[in-house]
Amino acid sequence: EVLLVESGGDLVQPGGSLRLSCAASGFSVDRDYMTWVRQAPGKGLEWVAVIYSAGSKHYADSVRGRFNISRDNSRKRVSLQMDNLSVEDTATYFCARWGATCGGRSCYEFWGRGTRVTVSS
Amino acid sequence: AIQMTQSPSSLLASVGDRVTITCRAGQDIKKDLAWFHQTPGKAPRLLISATSSLRSGVPSRYSGSGSGTLFTLTISSLQPEDVGTYFCLQDFRFPHTFGQGTKLEI
Numbered sequence: 187e188v189l190l191v192e193s194g195g196d197l198v199q200p201g202g203s204l205r206l207s208c209a210a211s212g213f214s215v216d217r218d219y220m221t222w223v224r225q226a227p228g229k230g231l232e233w234v235a236v237i238y239s240a241g242s243k244h245y246a247d248s249v250r251g252r253f254n255i256s257r258d259n260s261r262k263r264v265s266l267q268m269d270n271l272s273v274e275d276t277a278t279y280f281c282a283r284w285g286a287t288c289g290g291r292s293c294y295e296f297w298g299r300g301t302r303v304t305v306s307s
Numbered sequence: 308a309i310q311m312t313q314s315p316s317s318l319l320a321s322v323g324d325r326v327t328i329t330c331r332a333g334q335d336i337k338k339d340l341a342w343f344h345q346t347p348g349k350a351p352r353l354l355i356s357a358t359s360s361l362r363s364g365v366p367s368r369y370s371g372s373g374s375g376t377l378f379t380l381t382i383s384s385l386q387p388e389d390v391g392t393y394f395c396l397q398d399f400r401f402p403h404t405f406g407q408g409t410k411l412e413i
Contacts, residue, residue, distance in 0.1 A: 221403075223351075230408040231343075231351060231394050236401060244401035247308060280350055284398065292398065293341060293356035300350060 188212035188296045190281045195301030198271055206266040206301055208281030216259040219284035219292065222266050224277035225300075232277070235266065236284065248274075271305045278302050309333050309397050313406025320413060326382040328409045330395035335375050339399035342371055342380045346391040354393075355380065387413060 194206040208220070219238040225231050235245045235255040243255055254267040264281060278300040287295045310333035320326050330340065338358040343351035353362050355371040358378060368383045382389055390413050395406040 230392075231345075231396075231405040233396075233403045233405060236403075246402045284403075288356040288360060288362065291357055291360075293353060293362075294343075294351075294396065294398070295353050295356075295362065297350035 188283070190283065190296060190298035192279060192281050192298045192301035195279065195303045197304045197306065199307050200272055200305055202271050202305070203267070203269045204271065204303060206268065206279055206303070208264040208266075208298060210262045210264065210281075210283070213283070213285065214259070215257055215262055215264055218286070220255075220257065220264040221282045221284055221294075222255065222264075223280045223282050223297075224275075224303075225280070226274075226277040229277075234279070237264065268303070271303075273305050276303060276305045308402050309336060309400060309404050311395055311397055311404050311406040313395055313409055315409060316407060317410045318412070320385050320411065322385055322387060322413060324385045326385050326389075326411065328380045328393055328395075328411075330373075330378045330380075330406045332376045332378070332397055332399075336397045336399035338374050339397060340371070340373065340378045341396045341398060342369075343394045343396065344389075344391050345394065351394060385413065389413075 189211045191209045221236045222234040237255045252270045280300045281298040283296040312331045342355040345351045359371045393409045
């Protein structure tokens with residue numbers, strides 16, 4: 187069974203840092219595209235970052251240069267290091283797998299339940 | 308980034324109604340468009356991938372169509388459990404991008 191469990195959400199001051207973690211089970215994180223998606227309170231979904239293949243990465247413009255996505259294959263974890271946080275980064279952060287589980291095509295079939303990040307002084 | 312414009316932003320309908328939500332991409336994304344349903348406090352649930360491929364367990368009253376830049380999600384006969392917010396997502400090119408969402412109420 188595929189399971190994604192996020193952790194690390196907390197209250198942090200503007201300018202601070204936080205590291206989120208996503209524990210994966212039921213598949214290998216190095217064989218799929220692992221992403222982070224966030225949702226500010228009462229707002230829509232915002233795609234944040236992806237890591238795949240030998241470590242290729244892409245980021246949303248809003249976080250590029252401040253966030254870093256990484257992967258620990260042996261521990262089956264994906265992390266999101268968030269630096270220089272601002273109040274606009276306040277959101278629930280979801281870990282999601284973009285895997286080839288939809289008739290051989292990649293899709294966002296599996297999601298974690300999210301971890302809440304609050305940036306406030 | 309590819310911009311996704313979703314409409315309407317909110318929708319009030321009755322049980323049994325046919326409901327249509329539209330998503331427009333800022334450039335040709337072929338058929339790389341997915342639809343999600345979300346209720347408060349929950350993770351998004353994938354309804355449809357690749358424009359029209361209904362995921363296992365999703366009721367057949369849901370359907371998707373389109374290609375290129377214009378896509379639609381249709382609920383043929385609205386049920387009470389369909390309330391919530393619907394999002395489209397282009398997964399044609401990174402960064403993937405979501406539409407703004409459609410809040411559906413009954």
